[in-house]
Amino acid sequence: MSDKNALNNATLALQALYLEKKGAIIDNAPDFLNEKRDAALDSFLVQGVPSKKVENYKYTNLVEVFDRQWDVVASKDDANIDVEEVFQCDVPDLDTFTILMVNGWYYPKNDLTALPEGVTVCSLQEAFAHHKDLVEEVYCRYTDHTKDPVLSLNGMFAQDGLFVHVAKNVILERPLQIINLMNGDSDRMCSQRNVVLLEQGSQAKIAVCDHTLSNQAFVFNNMTEVLVKENASLDVYNVQNQNNQTINLSGLNIEQQSNSNVLTHAVVLHGGVIRNNLTINLNGENANASMYGISVADQEQHVDNFTTIYHSKPHCVSNQVYKNVMSGNSEGVFTGCIHVLPYAEKTAAFQQNNSLLLTETAQMNTKPQLIIDNDDVKCSHGATVGQIDEEALFYLRSRGIGEHEARLMMIFAFAHDVLSNLRIEPLRDRIDQLLERRLRGEDSPCDSCAIECNS
Amino acid sequence: MLKIKDLRASVEGKQILNGLNLEVKPGEVHAIMGPNGAGKSTLANVLSGNDKYDIIGGSVDFGGNDLLDLSPENRSREGLFLSFQYPVEIPGVSMVNFLKTAVNEHRKYRNLPPLKAGDFLKMMREKKELVHIDSTLTNRSVNEGFSGGEKKKNEIFQMAMLQPKLSILDETDSGLDIDALRIVANGVNALKSKDNATIVVTHYQRLLDYIVPDYVHILYKGRIVKTAGKELALELEEKGYDWIKEEMGE
Ligand SMILES: Nc1ncnc2c1ncn2[C@@H]1O[C@H](COP(=O)(O)OP(=O)(O)O)[C@@H](O)[C@H]1O
Ligand SMILES: [Mg+2]
Numbered sequence: 001m002s003d004k005n006a007l008n009n010a011t012l013a014l015q016a017l018y019l020e021k022k023g024a025i026i027d028n029a030p031d032f033l034n035e036k037r038d039a040a041l042d043s044f045l046v047q048g049v050p051s052k053k054v055e056n057y058k059y060t061n062l063v064e065v066f067d068r069q070w071d072v073v074a075s076k077d078d079a080n081i082d083v084e085e086v087f088q089c090d091v092p093d094l095d096t097f098t099i100l101m102v103n104g105w106y107y108p109k110n111d112l113t114a115l116p117e118g119v120t121v122c123s124l125q126e127a128f129a130h131h132k133d134l135v136e137e138v139y140c141r142y143t144d145h146t147k148d149p150v151l152s153l154n155g156m157f158a159q160d161g162l163f164v165h166v167a168k169n170v171i172l173e174r175p176l177q178i179i180n181l182m183n184g185d186s187d188r189m190c191s192q193r194n195v196v197l198l199e200q201g202s203q204a205k206i207a208v209c210d211h212t213l214s215n216q217a218f219v220f221n222n223m224t225e226v227l228v229k230e231n232a233s234l235d236v237y238n239v240q241n242q243n244n245q246t247i248n249l250s251g252l253n254i255e256q257q258s259n260s261n262v263l264t265h266a267v268v269l270h271g272g273v274i275r276n277n278l279t280i281n282l283n284g285e286n287a288n289a290s291m292y293g294i295s296v297a298d299q300e301q302h303v304d305n306f307t308t309i310y311h312s313k314p315h316c317v318s319n320q321v322y323k324n325v326m327s328g329n330s331e332g333v334f335t336g337c338i339h340v341l342p343y344a345e346k347t348a349a350f351q352q353n354n355s356l357l358l359t360e361t362a363q364m365n366t367k368p369q370l371i372i373d374n375d376d377v378k379c380s381h382g383a384t385v386g387q388i389d390e391e392a393l394f395y396l397r398s399r400g401i402g403e404h405e406a407r408l409m410m411i412f413a414f415a416h417d418v419l420s421n422l423r424i425e426p427l428r429d430r431i432d433q434l435l436e437r438r439l440r441g442e443d444s445p446c447d448s449c450a451i452e453c454n455s
Numbered sequence: 456m457l458k459i460k461d462l463r464a465s466v467e468g469k470q471i472l473n474g475l476n477l478e479v480k481p482g483e484v485h486a487i488m489g490p491n492g493a494g495k496s497t498l499a500n501v502l503s504g505n506d507k508y509d510i511i512g513g514s515v516d517f518g519g520n521d522l523l524d525l526s527p528e529n530r531s532r533e534g535l536f537l538s539f540q541y542p543v544e545i546p547g548v549s550m551v552n553f554l555k556t557a558v559n560e561h562r563k564y565r566n567l568p569p570l571k572a573g574d575f576l577k578m579m580r581e582k583k584e585l586v587h588i589d590s591t592l593t594n595r596s597v598n599e600g601f602s603g604g605e606k607k608k609n610e611i612f613q614m615a616m617l618q619p620k621l622s623i624l625d626e627t628d629s630g631l632d633i634d635a636l637r638i639v640a641n642g643v644n645a646l647k648s649k650d651n652a653t654i655v656v657t658h659y660q661r662l663l664d665y666i667v668p669d670y671v672h673i674l675y676k677g678r679i680v681k682t683a684g685k686e687l688a689l690e691l692e693e694k695g696y697d698w699i700k701e702e703m704g705e
Contacts, residue, residue, distance in 0.1 A: 043505065069698075112587045152653050265573075389543075389545075391509075391543050392543050392545045394504075394505050394506075394507075394527060395457065395539070395542070395543045395545065395597075396545070396548070396553070396557075397504075397526070397527040397528045397531070398503050398504070398505075398527050398528075398530075398531055398537055398539075399531055399553070399557040399613060399617065400531035400532045400557050400561045400564070400617065401528060401553075401556050401557050401560050402528050402560060403526065405529065405560070408530075409548050409552070409553070409556065410545070410547075410548065412547075413545065413546065413547025413548045414547060417546075417547050
């Protein structure tokens with residue numbers, strides 16, 4: 001809270017940016033989003049850009065990120081590039097519905113005519129126009145702009161995003177693949193707001209790939225709100241592969257009803273400063289959430305996975321496994337909050353964070369946080385930070401495997417088991433390959449996401 | 456093939472090998488016996504290049520190369536193999552990937568192209584039969600969850616895959632029942648030729664019923680204190696190691 005201090009420069013700069021661009025932002029956004037903007041500004045000003053004194057942002061210095069002049073374009077024209085020219089897809093095994101987003105905007109040439117009946121995918125703007133009731137069921141219902149300054153910023157600046165709706169009992173076999181592209185000839189901040197609604201008994205799998213098409217610095221503030229109703233099942237696989245000037249602030253806020261099933265994967269390959277806020281509220285009995293993460297970082301990269309799991313109802317299970325492979329001067333953070341509410345008996349909540357530090361200058365901070373207000377729960381958390389097992393390394397070398405290769409085998413073994421739960425096989429293989437190339441230093445953030453791109 | 460001269464080595468500041476001499480020629484089988492803590496595993500680790508052990512002095516010639524100057528991987532590629540007393544588990548590294556990488560690294564060293572997938576699988580099948588290793592084991596991670604006996608068989612299986620010139624079997628017999636012992640010994644014997652040699656490190660004479668040594672050495676306090684033919688093993692079995700201690704004037 002900044003009540004005791006004057007607003008820091010970063011906060012003032014963002015306030016000024018908002019006031020300067022407000023006209024253009026509002027002109028290019030639906031009323032529904034506009035109605036909440038000024039309130040979002042107010043809550044942003046109350047919180048300010050969090051300094052390291054703010055507990056939830058202790059390890060990720062956003063003041064440093066925002067203590068400079070950022071620009072926002074605020075116009076749909078920003079998405080008016082010929083993506084096909086710079087971005088070609090060649091997906092051998094991965095049969096998906098591909099949806100491009102450019103700088104937070106829905107790409108106008110997305111062709112989704114092949115979507116099966118009962119599945120709606122469109123821009124958030126269009127959703128407000130044609131499916132207002134559905135959007136209203138989710139938008140800001142479980143997400144509170146006053147609770148987090150990054151969220152407030154999203155409320156102030158986001159003008160568009162993606163809307164996904166899967167009707168009751170509809171099973172979407174082919175995954176949706178959302179490719180978030182950042183592009184431009186100058187540094188800028190892009191905000192995106194997504195709403196996903198899975199009706200009772202429906203199923204969907206979504207792969208999300210975050211990319212930069214140009215070498216500018218971007219702030220990507222991407223907030224996704226999700227409601228997964230009774231007996232529905234959702235997978236979200238996020239691969240973050242942006243240039244190392246870019247700051248990725250991703251929020252995924254999921255509300256689960258009874259007997260629902262959610263699986264998330266956060267795969268971090270490249271990016272400058274990455275902060276993933278994952279919040280899941282198990283708000284119905286027998287709901288199940290599995291959350292996995294693998295982050296590979298080197299140089300000056302900063303990766304912060306911040307998870308909050310609410311066990312609000314009895315008989316729910318949550319399981320988190322986050323792994324980090326850190327080298328260079330990179331910094332990793334894992335904060336995992338498990339909050340078991342008073343009536344959530346027979347809760348099972350597990351959390352684990354394992355990290356490999358490959359250089360002496362790489363860092364890892366792990367902070368589990370358990371608040372348990374019920375006696376009848378099974379909870380566990382564990383964290384390890386270590387180096388490569390020298391004995392195992394010697395074993396491999398004693399069989400003729402060169403030291404470099406032997407190290408890679410061990411690192412890869414450590415990293416890749418997180419992916420074994422990924423439920424789309426071609427995607428798993430593809431991410432496995434990406435991970436291996438990343439660990440071998442053979443890739444670059446210009447490479448594609450889970451699809452082959454020849455940009 | 457192997458000439459060890461006055462080898463002295465320490466681990467964690469404690470000197471273990473105190474001037475050890477040993478010569479092994481192609482086609483020979485040497486047994487090294489000795490009480491616990493004598494330095495048998497230390498010798499095996501020093502020869503294979505484990506950098507936890509520090510060389511204080513002496514020299515080791517392996518087929519004309521200064522062995523102590525080679526990296527562990529190059530010692531292996533030059534034809535040295537250690538069957539570990541305690542093979543490590545390596546979760547996440549699959550047996551198949553491990554073996555394929557090892558075999559192909561050996562081939563690369565000899566300027567040979569990598570084995571074709573089919574040829575590699577065929578080779579694996581053949582060698583698996585040699586040690587009667589359970590097929591499912593090769594679908595797992597290296598040694599992960601293997602029983603003691605399976606781990607030892609897996610060592611001999613790897614030896615068969617890599618076809619070394621000199622194998623050092625460090626207590627490969629301990630923890631094996633008689634059937635497994637026989638299988639392991641048969642495997643070792645099947646791989647024997649006039650061009651390669653074996654050093655069998657063991658506590659017990661029973662393995663030597665199956666792998667018949669040309670020489671038996673007694674390693675005691677970091678030195679080879681006695682060398683004789685296979686009858687020495689029987690003598691040790693009968694009299695125990697106290698006899699050596701007495702003979703050493705203790
Ligand atoms: N890695 C190690 N760290 C510390 N001490 C060791 C290590 N390896 C061996 N030693 C010590 O060296 C001595 C010889 O051990 P070792 O070579 O394993 O004997 P052996 O195999 O003949 O039973 C013992 O005193 C043992 O404690
Ligand atoms: Mg030993």
